[in-house]
Amino acid sequence: MENTKNHKNGQITVDTADNKLTLTTGYNALIQGNREWVKKQLNGDADYFTKLAKGQSPEVLWIGCSDSRVPANEVTGTKPGEVFVHRNIANVCVHSDMNMLSVLDYAVNVLKVKHVIVAGHYGCGGVAAALTNKQFGLIDNWLRNIKDVYRLHSHELDRITDHETKVNRLVELNVTEQVYNVCKTTIIQNAWKERTDLQVHGWVIDLKTGLVKDLGVSSNTPDTLGYVYEVQKADAVAAH
Ligand SMILES: [Zn+2]
Numbered sequence: 543m544e545n546t547k548n549h550k551n552g553q554i555t556v557d558t559a560d561n562k563l564t565l566t567t568g569y570n571a572l573i574q575g576n577r578e579w580v581k582k583q584l585n586g587d588a589d590y591f592t593k594l595a596k597g598q599s600p601e602v603l604w605i606g607c608s609d610s611r612v613p614a615n616e617v618t619g620t621k622p623g624e625v626f627v628h629r630n631i632a633n634v635c636v637h638s639d640m641n642m643l644s645v646l647d648y649a650v651n652v653l654k655v656k657h658v659i660v661a662g663h664y665g666c667g668g669v670a671a672a673l674t675n676k677q678f679g680l681i682d683n684w685l686r687n688i689k690d691v692y693r694l695h696s697h698e699l700d701r702i703t704d705h706e707t708k709v710n711r712l713v714e715l716n717v718t719e720q721v722y723n724v725c726k727t728t729i730i731q732n733a734w735k736e737r738t739d740l741q742v743h744g745w746v747i748d749l750k751t752g753l754v755k756d757l758g759v760s761s762n763t764p765d766t767l768g769y770v771y772e773v774q775k776a777d778a779v780a781a782h
Pocket of ligand 1: 631632633669
């Protein structure tokens with residue numbers, strides 16, 4: 543890749559021809575990759591796309607980080623149609639995020655998924671950024687949610703002197719808090735009143751090994767939420 547600066551008549555011109563070529567090649571590679579993927583699927587099963595187009599019935603909702611290194615299907619060895627996915631920076635679940643709530647509601651009440659997995663990953667850039675006092679722009683408002691997790695656990699985190707260890711522990715604590723946030727939603731609590739086959743889990747992916755660590759915070763009951771977060775049935779409230 544070449545990016546040459548030339549002085550012409552006192553003006554600086556930048557030769558980006560090679561850059562453009564690289565970008566075009568990279569873009570075309572996506573189309574080419576798609577064609578190869580279609581061919582491979584059809585070689586395995588001539589009716590693959592006919593079946594895929596009929597509908598989906600995934601048993602899992604994945605709430606993960608937007609980081610390009612943690613795609614839900616590849617990490618879990620699953621196929622298209624098996625995992626419903628929502629991703630955002632640092633896998634944050636905020637009760638005012640209509641996007642996340644809409645995905646959760648559809649997954650739980652229409653698709654009837656059995657597992658909701660909040661999946662973070664060690665070395666998360668969003669979590670690391672939240673541990674600094676630098677200003678990054680609009681994203682600072684999003685990272686505030688992680689700073690709040692830090693504040694909840696500062697007594698533990700402040701004792702960790704190694705920076706990487708501190709980031710990775712906050713990654714784990716962030717996942718745990720987001721699992722808690724998902725469980726606090728009326729979507730999950732109302733579903734628990736109707737069925738017993740819905741669990742919420744917290745995972746962390748280790749990019750250095752590819753392996754998933756189950757944090758052991760799985761829940762299928764509102765019993766551990768605490769009094770003010772546990773909601774009554776809507777009709778019980780109306781009766782008061
Ligand atoms: Zn991340």
